[in-house]
Amino acid sequence: MDSTVERTAGGAIVAPQMNAVVLDRFGGVDELSLRRIPLPEVGDDDVLIRVEYAGVGSWDAVEREGDYDGVFGVASTFPYVLGWDAAGTVAALGRNVTHFDLGERVYAATMPVPRGGFYAEYGVVEAEFVARVPDRVPTEQAGAMAWDALTALSGLDLLGLRPGRTLMVFGASGGIGHMAVQLARHSGIRVLAVASGDDGVALARRLGADEAVDGRKVDVPAEALKFAPGGLDAALVTVGGETTERSLRAIKTSGRIAWPNGVGPMPVTSPGAAMSHYDGDRSRAATDRLNAIIEASSFEVNIARTFPMERVADAHRALKDHYVGKLALKVG
Numbered sequence: 490m491d492s493t494v495e496r497t498a499g500g501a502i503v504a505p506q507m508n509a510v511v512l513d514r515f516g517g518v519d520e521l522s523l524r525r526i527p528l529p530e531v532g533d534d535d536v537l538i539r540v541e542y543a544g545v546g547s548w549d550a551v552e553r554e555g556d557y558d559g560v561f562g563v564a565s566t567f568p569y570v571l572g573w574d575a576a577g578t579v580a581a582l583g584r585n586v587t588h589f590d591l592g593e594r595v596y597a598a599t600m601p602v603p604r605g606g607f608y609a610e611y612g613v614v615e616a617e618f619v620a621r622v623p624d625r626v627p628t629e630q631a632g633a634m635a636w637d638a639l640t641a642l643s644g645l646d647l648l649g650l651r652p653g654r655t656l657m658v659f660g661a662s663g664g665i666g667h668m669a670v671q672l673a674r675h676s677g678i679r680v681l682a683v684a685s686g687d688d689g690v691a692l693a694r695r696l697g698a699d700e701a702v703d704g705r706k707v708d709v710p711a712e713a714l715k716f717a718p719g720g721l722d723a724a725l726v727t728v729g730g731e732t733t734e735r736s737l738r739a740i741k742t743s744g745r746i747a748w749p750n751g752v753g754p755m756p757v758t759s760p761g762a763a764m765s766h767y768d769g770d771r772s773r774a775a776t777d778r779l780n781a782i783i784e785a786s787s788f789e790v791n792i793a794r795t796f797p798m799e800r801v802a803d804a805h806r807a808l809k810d811h812y813v814g815k816l817a818l819k820v821g
Contacts (some may be wrong), residue, residue, distance in 0.1 A: 509609035510801045511568035515555030518802040526568055529604050529613040536589060536619045537581035538597060542632025542795070543607040544574030545804045545816040546664065548751060552601065553805065563602045572607030574598060576622055576631035577821060586616045594622040598635035598771040608801065610821055620776035623783045630790035633815040634668070638779055638790075640769030641669035641725070644747035645676065647765055648723040652677030655717040659736060660727030661698065662689025662813040665749065667791055669725050670696050675786045681716045683709055683736065689813045692791055704732055713739030720744065724762075729754045737762070792817050 506525040514520060531537045549571050551557065558565050576596035579589050589595065597614045599606060604613055622631040644665075650656060656673050660666040661682030673680050674697035682693035682701040693701035702712045709732065713721055720741035726733060726748045737760035740746060746764040756764075769775075782788060791814025796804040798820050807816055 507610040508798070509568075509570050510798060511570055512553060513567050515553065515558065517554070518805045520553065521801050521805065523799055523801070526609075528611050531581050531583055531613055533583040533585045534615055535583040535613050536579055536586060536595065536597070536616050538575060538595060538612050538614065538619070539577045539580040539821055540575045540607050540610060540612055541577040541819070541821040542575065542629045543572045543818045543820055544633035544636070545796070545808065545818050546573060546636070547808055548573070550805055550808050561600065561602050565602065569601065570605035570609050571601055572609070572612070573600065574633055574635045575607035575612055575820075576628045576634070580611060583616070589616065589619065594628060594631075595619050596622050596631040596635050598639060598769075608798070608818065608820070617773050618771050620773070620780060623780050626783060629792055629795060629817060633664075633792060633817045634790045635771065636769055637664040637815065638668045638672075639771050639775055640749050641665050641672055642775065642779055643767055643769045644669065644725045644749060645672055647747045647767055648725065648745050650676070650678050650723055653679065654722040655679045655681065657681045657683060657713060657721050657724040657736070657739065658698070658727070659683045659704070659724060659733050660685075661693045661701065662686070663727050664815045665727040667692060667696060667814055669727070670698050671786065671788050672782060674698070675782055675788070681713060681721065686811055686813070692813045696789075704736070709736040710739045723747070727752055729756070734758065734760070790815055795819050
């Protein structure tokens with residue numbers, strides 16, 4: 490472990506330490522700093538993960554700026570460690586955890602409050618939210634997968650589409666979107682992918698979308714009418730805005746729209762179809778289902794760029810650039 494017990498100048502033993510990216514206050518990218526902090530404590534029902542890769546999401550920047558301060562009912566404490574997704578190996582287990590082995594490859598979805606996130610060499614998570622990495626998935630991909638894949642899966646569960654039904658995935662070249670395309674196609678759903686850029690359209694097509702269009706270049710409602718002349722059965726929205734709002738009119742009034750919490754901006758006018766807001770399910774039942782789909786399909790996580798831990802500020806700046814799929818941080 491990098492977390493060897495350290496001693497003060499006087500010889501007193503201090504808590505095991507780890508390298509982490511921390512915030513001492515909320516703000517811009519310059520507030521991110523790399524330094525050594527104590528390892529998180531491992532409770533009876535916890536898994537301590539030695540992090541190899543962590544996902545970098547748009548919500549990390551929002552959180553860095555302080556927009557989530559207090560919203561989870563927990564006071565923010567500093568140093569504050571970001572990072573909602575990660576993959577690595579099991580470093581330690583709580584006394585009640587019996588279904589993982591030390592050294593086993595795992596991935597997890599967590600929330601940085603109250604115990605710290607995954608921009609660190611080690612992260613502690615309740616075992617309920619930890620899952621084995623499927624053999625065919627590289628650890629780098631698994632590290633940026635959990636929340637996006639589980640949010641996509643929960644959205645599809647909410648829509649409850651049968652094989653052959655039609656779905657518009659809006660934001661299909663983003664993190665949630667490109668995973669939703671694959672999960673929907675695995676279920677036999679016909680997918681119209683609304684992506685961003687030529688590279689986003691190409692990615693959505695490669696991942697199995699029946700049709701893919703660039704939402705910035707084409708008339709999406711017209712393309713939707715061509716794809717489903719009687720109207721689309723459903724939509725999964727991963728990015729809001731005026732184009733999204735206009736495009737949702739292509740959904741049948743009897744159809745459904747799944748809109749993950751945190752995606753904005755919200756529509757000004759009602760789209761006609763029933764719209765449901767939801768959170769991704771990160772329970773063991775959900776990750777078991779996700780893993781079963783991954784094992785039975787060609788599911789992949791498209792990693793656009795991976796940054797070393799010491800370049801975390803560049804990773805956060807890159808969140809404002811055009812990219813397809815996910816960004817990742819190489820931690821261990």
